[in-house]
Amino acid sequence: MGGLTSMSRPQDRAQAAQFYAVVLAVAVWNPAAQQAAAARRTSLSENARAFALLNMAISNALVSVMETKYHYNFWRPETAIRFGDIDGNPKTNPDPSFAPFIVAPCFPSYPSAHASASYAALTVLERLFGSGHRSLTLSNPAAPGMVLHYVKFKDIADDIDDARVLWRHSFPFRPGSG
DSSP, rough: OOTTTTTOOOOOHHHHHHHHHHHHHHHHHHHHHHHHHHHHHOOHHHHHHHHHHHHHHHHHHHHHHHHHHHHOOOOOOOHHTTGGGGGOOOOOOOOTTTSSSSSOOSOOOOOOOHHHHHHHHHHHHHHHHHOOOOEEEEEOTTTOOEEEEEEHHHOOOOHHHHHHHHHHHOOOOHHHOO
16 A cells, blocks of 8 residues: 555545655644634633643654664665565565655654654643544645544544555565564
């Protein structure tokens, strides 16, 4: 599903992958929090606290995840797919022509920074606003013409998880796994 020419990726999932490839976690979760706060009509001081907690959680998650990425230093899935013959795992086959739907950033793959920041944000927002239904609409100038609609904060986090698979993975892989 993550290959450039994949025919099994639904168009709405392609759009989600493209959106989350260019829109940073802070630019996803701050608008979601803003919409939840507006719907609840929270006060200025409640909003200040909510946004401080939200952005501290995102920042702390990103600091931790970047340190962890360089500790484990796992290669990106597209590299693993192209060079599956040199990973020490006889169950993987290389696909030297594999091209990802979206080119990955130039830092190690594991763990996912966007997912780590997003689950920190999700935890804060669900504690502040609850996990129930609401109307959330996400758009961003970095993704012109794309608008995503959600009813729960968890739905956003799920899409962020799925986007990682839809844009570059064709199978789960860890160097040396078998």
